[in-house]
Amino acid sequence: MKIIDGTIATPKGFHADGIHCGLKKKKKDLGLIYSDTVAQAAAVFTTNQVKAAPIFVTKEAIMDGQLQAILVNSGNANACTGNQGLEDAQATQEYIAEKLEISHKNIAVASTGIIGKLLDMEKIQSGIEQLSEIGGNATGFAEAILTTDTTKKEVVVEAEIGGALVKMAGVAKGSGMIHPNMATMLSFITTDAAISSQLLQELLAEKTEVTFNQITVDGDTSTNDMVVVLANGQAGNTEIQLGTSDYEIFRQMFHCVCGTLAKMIAKDGEGATKLIEVEVSGALDTLSARMIAKKVVGSSLVKTAIFGSDPNWGRIICAVGYSDVVVNPMTIDISLGNQLVLKDSQPVDFDKEAMQEELAKETVFIKIDLKQGEASGMAWGCDLTYKYVEINALYHT
Amino acid sequence: MKIIDGTIATPKGFHADGIHCGLKKKKKDLGLIYSDTVAQAAAVFTTNQVKAAPIFVTKEAIMDGQLQAILVNSGNANACTGNQGLEDAQATQEYIAEKLEISHKNIAVASTGIIGKLLDMEKIQSGIEQLSEIGGNATGFAEAILTTDTTKKEVVVEAEIGGALVKMAGVAKGSGMIHPNMATMLSFITTDAAISSQLLQELLAEKTEVTFNQITVDGDTSTNDMVVVLANGQAGNTEIQLGTSDYEIFRQMFHCVCGTLAKMIAKDGEGATKLIEVEVSGALDTLSARMIAKKVVGSSLVKTAIFGSDPNWGRIICAVGYSDVVVNPMTIDISLGNQLVLKDSQPVDFDKEAMQEELAKETVFIKIDLKQGEASGMAWGCDLTYKYVEINALYHT
Numbered sequence: 001m002k003i004i005d006g007t008i009a010t011p012k013g014f015h016a017d018g019i020h021c022g023l024k025k026k027k028k029d030l031g032l033i034y035s036d037t038v039a040q041a042a043a044v045f046t047t048n049q050v051k052a053a054p055i056f057v058t059k060e061a062i063m064d065g066q067l068q069a070i071l072v073n074s075g076n077a078n079a080c081t082g083n084q085g086l087e088d089a090q091a092t093q094e095y096i097a098e099k100l101e102i103s104h105k106n107i108a109v110a111s112t113g114i115i116g117k118l119l120d121m122e123k124i125q126s127g128i129e130q131l132s133e134i135g136g137n138a139t140g141f142a143e144a145i146l147t148t149d150t151t152k153k154e155v156v157v158e159a160e161i162g163g164a165l166v167k168m169a170g171v172a173k174g175s176g177m178i179h180p181n182m183a184t185m186l187s188f189i190t191t192d193a194a195i196s197s198q199l200l201q202e203l204l205a206e207k208t209e210v211t212f213n214q215i216t217v218d219g220d221t222s223t224n225d226m227v228v229v230l231a232n233g234q235a236g237n238t239e240i241q242l243g244t245s246d247y248e249i250f251r252q253m254f255h256c257v258c259g260t261l262a263k264m265i266a267k268d269g270e271g272a273t274k275l276i277e278v279e280v281s282g283a284l285d286t287l288s289a290r291m292i293a294k295k296v297v298g299s300s301l302v303k304t305a306i307f308g309s310d311p312n313w314g315r316i317i318c319a320v321g322y323s324d325v326v327v328n329p330m331t332i333d334i335s336l337g338n339q340l341v342l343k344d345s346q347p348v349d350f351d352k353e354a355m356q357e358e359l360a361k362e363t364v365f366i367k368i369d370l371k372q373g374e375a376s377g378m379a380w381g382c383d384l385t386y387k388y389v390e391i392n393a394l395y396h397t
Numbered sequence: 398m399k400i401i402d403g404t405i406a407t408p409k410g411f412h413a414d415g416i417h418c419g420l421k422k423k424k425k426d427l428g429l430i431y432s433d434t435v436a437q438a439a440a441v442f443t444t445n446q447v448k449a450a451p452i453f454v455t456k457e458a459i460m461d462g463q464l465q466a467i468l469v470n471s472g473n474a475n476a477c478t479g480n481q482g483l484e485d486a487q488a489t490q491e492y493i494a495e496k497l498e499i500s501h502k503n504i505a506v507a508s509t510g511i512i513g514k515l516l517d518m519e520k521i522q523s524g525i526e527q528l529s530e531i532g533g534n535a536t537g538f539a540e541a542i543l544t545t546d547t548t549k550k551e552v553v554v555e556a557e558i559g560g561a562l563v564k565m566a567g568v569a570k571g572s573g574m575i576h577p578n579m580a581t582m583l584s585f586i587t588t589d590a591a592i593s594s595q596l597l598q599e600l601l602a603e604k605t606e607v608t609f610n611q612i613t614v615d616g617d618t619s620t621n622d623m624v625v626v627l628a629n630g631q632a633g634n635t636e637i638q639l640g641t642s643d644y645e646i647f648r649q650m651f652h653c654v655c656g657t658l659a660k661m662i663a664k665d666g667e668g669a670t671k672l673i674e675v676e677v678s679g680a681l682d683t684l685s686a687r688m689i690a691k692k693v694v695g696s697s698l699v700k701t702a703i704f705g706s707d708p709n710w711g712r713i714i715c716a717v718g719y720s721d722v723v724v725n726p727m728t729i730d731i732s733l734g735n736q737l738v739l740k741d742s743q744p745v746d747f748d749k750e751a752m753q754e755e756l757a758k759e760t761v762f763i764k765i766d767l768k769q770g771e772a773s774g775m776a777w778g779c780d781l782t783y784k785y786v787e788i789n790a791l792y793h794t
Contacts, residue, residue: 307790321618
């Protein structure tokens with residue numbers, strides 16, 4: 001498997017476009033992914049009980065495991081918009097169905113942006129007319145789904161599977177209200193592999209748990225989170241079956257795409273200057289390890305300490321202690337980068353210069369060894385900065 | 398019942414002092430509460446698994462329900478200090494026992510400050526020598542327990558109970574690492590009421606749940622949290638019995654002291670400019686109402702919105718939705734101050750000028766009606782500001 005250059009439209013038979021339709025002032029705000037044949041599909045959605053209208057519409061569309069197009073707008077979340085919001089999401093689906101001459105049942109819709117405002121359907125409708133279903137600006141799609149993100153998030157991988165070169169591409173957006181729980185942010189993944197929607201759904205659930213669900217920016221789980229995967233089978237591989245070596249390769253591709261996008265979201269968290277990667281080892285089971293890693297990376301005090309380049313292991317072990325996982329409070333080792341700072345829950349001397357180098361890096365690594373068992377888990381987040389406060393205090397509804 | 402001026406030493410037979418012994422650069426850092434007779438006592442402690450040494454020592458001291466003195470130092474938490482830390486906490490207890498000529502089993506010790514550094518026992522020992530057991534600077538105690546707090550937190554109430562004028566006083570400290578869970582911050586309460594330690598413990602557990610445990614500053618549960626209550630019986634009232642009107646009056650006093658201190662801690666949260674009070678009504682049960690209130694007041698996005706005086710109800714209903722309590726997402730009303738902003742989960746027009754007045758107040762009130770049932774609950778927090786980031790990023794271990 002290798003990472004290659006490309007866009008969400010790099011896998012065979014996929015097309016994408018992104019344009020400005022006027023929901024945002026200047027930036028792109030409407031994007032389309034289109035497969036020229038019907039694709040096997042899988043999706044996971046937010047667990048927030050307050051769900052945006054497009055969540056309901058897309059859930060219904062994907063029930064049969066098939067999709068052919070995804071329309072996404074930014075600038076407006078279409079959340080807390082009642083029946084009118086639902087009708088608007090359905091109308092959006094219809095407009096796309098007419099334009100592409102496909103069934104509305106094969107169309108997913110997603111929205112991100114401000115909560116509580118009705119969609120401007122005139123802008124949506126005229127925007128849809130401007131979108132190119134073929135030959136569009138595919139990387140423009142990755143731009144059109146952004147809100148407070150500072151960079152687009154794209155990754156493409158390829159590998160030989162079942163006698164064919166299979167490609168997989170993913171895009172995602174962050175970057176506030178990020179604390180996915182059994183679901184995730186807006187992310188869309190395309191692949192030309194032949195694989196059933198059932199297997200795709202299993203893989204998506206498995207990988208979401210260890211990638212998207214292990215990132216946090218601010219502890220707030222959004223009303224609009226969604227990941228949708230399309231597999232159109234155009235690579236020409238023999239259909240991927242569970243338990244084969246092909247499945248393992250595809251699984252690795254999937255892990256690479258989800259993991260890369262998840263880290264990109266964490267790194268581009270609102271106001272962030274550093275990516276924080278926490279690895280917990282020596283746990284009794286992987287779920288416990290992941291829970292602890294996510295508590296540590298979500299601690300406001302740990303996040304501000306990393307922003308200030310302070311090796312504050314006290315805040316780290318404090319977060320381990322309130323993580324809801326039973327630990328032995330006397331046997332914990334903690335390292336920051338390559339510097340051991342805590343051994344058996346007590347401080348050890350470390351090289352202060354080397355530590356400052358570690359804390360100045362773009363990615364700060366926190367390693368926690370519980371010495372209880374053999375399991376491990378990871379989580380990703382970002383530092384908490386003045387800029388996060390500025391972005392979210394100056395934002396006006 | 399009325400609130401009166403006074404200090405932690407206002408109830409009969411109590412004495413207190415606070416001095417500078419050198420653990421902090423300039424500010425007071427060592428405090429003593431002393432009852433001239435043995436008092437009935439109750440306490441709750443942090444649920445963090447990583448507990449500071451004084452937690453273990455005080456838990457043992459209070460096992461028989463009796464205490465006569467409390468020694469507190471700030472500037473050093475005596476946490477993650479291993480066996481030496483435990484020995485130091487015990488030695489502190491011994492020094493006080495010798496000075497006051499009372500049993501070390503009747504002495505509670507508490508610490509707050511930096512994690513992972515051994516106590517400077519020379520400074521503690523000479524500091525204890527300087528403390529006055531009688532005639533000390535009682536309000537100095539409230540100062541000596543502070544860390545990043547900007548104000549001392551004291552409250553005194555009195556009421557007629559069982560034929561006597563009973564007084565109750567409380568002090569507390571915040572103001573970071575504040576997210577108590579089944580326990581609370583450093584807080585000490587004295588009363589001259591006659592009441593058994595069993596009843597005192599029941600009341601403390603009951604009131605902690607709805608006051609101290611309902612505040613949050615940053616979601617981080619400290620390693621050192623503790624509330625200790627002493628009742629020395631010197632008011633001369635008939636001993637308070639469960640189910641009597643005296644008990645109800647005492648319960649109200651207790652609620653007033655705990656509630657006032659809890660709000661003081663939230664208001665003085667690190668970097669805070671405003672106190673946020675969230676009231677959830679129409680819930681199926683009080684625990685659900687409290688859980689939702691605490692999620693809302695703990696949301697970084699809600700906290701930054703309040704800092705920016707933005708009536709961002711979208712972030713509020715989003716936090717209700719991920720609160721782990723099952724709600725009806727279609728029937729929620731939200732008010733900010735006296736302005737209704739959401740009715741049945743959909744936005745309503747409000748007076749923008751009146752809203753700006755509400756959001757400029759020292760206390761911002763958020764009211765959420767779930768319209769599911771009759772139960773209600775409250776929580777308190779503070780806004781998230783540049784100053785919070787500054788305090789915690791510039792802090793160096």
